[in-house]
Amino acid sequence: MSTSARSGYHHGDLRAAALAAAMRMLEAGESFSLRAVAREVGVSAPALYRHFTDRDALESALATEGLRDLLADLTADQPTPATAADLGELAVAYVAFALRRPALFRVMFTNACDEGNEQRVEAADQIHQLLQAAMQLVFPAGDPSALADAGWAFAHGMANLYMDGKLAAASNKEVAQHVRSAFAAILAIRDS
Amino acid sequence: MSTSARSGYHHGDLRAAALAAAMRMLEAGESFSLRAVAREVGVSAPALYRHFTDRDALESALATEGLRDLLADLTADQPTPATAADLGELAVAYVAFALRRPALFRVMFTNACDEGNEQRVEAADQIHQLLQAAMQLVFPAGDPSALADAGWAFAHGMANLYMDGKLAAASNKEVAQHVRSAFAAILAIRDS
DNA sequence: GCGATATGTTTACGTCGATAACATCGAGCG
């Protein structure tokens, strides 16, 4: 609906329409195929090759969008996390994103194309920087880079383990509580 | 070589041969397909359906093997980790496994089949228990379950981020050092 | 207006997972 389908032959803005359709399918849980996207948009499959060199390129574009959305989610609640509790909520938001849009999340991190897609690298960097800045605020005495990696790994691991059913929870709220508990357990180490 | 190929018609022990071939391909970096496995073993593709209900069942069997191998790796160096440093090496071993056998690691955790495969659930549980016991030894005052989840998430996240190129390192030794640094940074929080 | 260029289409190839129908072997019973 967002983009037009002008003449009978040419589409108008196929690239955007294809991305939108693919994103919608990904979120609807339909495992997407190039052909399915083409079908959805009402165009022949090879037409997509005018706008994406191959399937991976389409995925890469989706991944870029996803990374931006993730960043937006992370900064929405706490623009600049400054307390340990804020950090915990950052992890909660990260895992919640993964569980709300699992297929997209998978594409974001599994799809190869690291070089090549400059916007995507930038989006990923911004997430990393957000984390690093937060760590610096919360733990000024610590190594911010190492802490950022550790925190990212924690959240990313939680996200993957829950997505893949290796950790179980009845509801998304329960997942959030588990993430909080695990995070709290780490902080409580200082009492040992 | 491990299993025989008796008569011209019947294979002898196709199930084992198929698993071995699939595992070898997975570790060689060849993305494996049911048909490719059949080709490798010298048998027609549908023959495999006599031994695996579908592709996922084959993957599930590989995953079970992989989980056992991972557990063996984790317990090889430190049978019962008792110090914080031991925990760090556990994480290092976990990530090293993922980077040494990435395709297998992916199958182990991405492949669905959680119920159904009892041996596999058991293998996963043993890893979880190993972690929990270690946490109890190292941090007797902490919540062992929450700490085990947190530690697993940390190691699993590191593994995935390095596998997917989201964290970069020149060599596997460098990866190990990064994991150690990140782990140390967490422990150093108590000094903040 | 007209031709180059961008953007579609049809057709086709090879691969994949999966099913159905048929072939062959080995074990156990007469």
Next chain:
DNA sequence: CGCTCGATGTTATCGACGTAAACATATCGC
């Protein structure tokens, strides 16, 4: 010993996929 039956292979086939080639059409610069 010979026959049948069940386990385990085979061939033939289907529909879906990614992708390339050759062809068609619409749009834009002159």
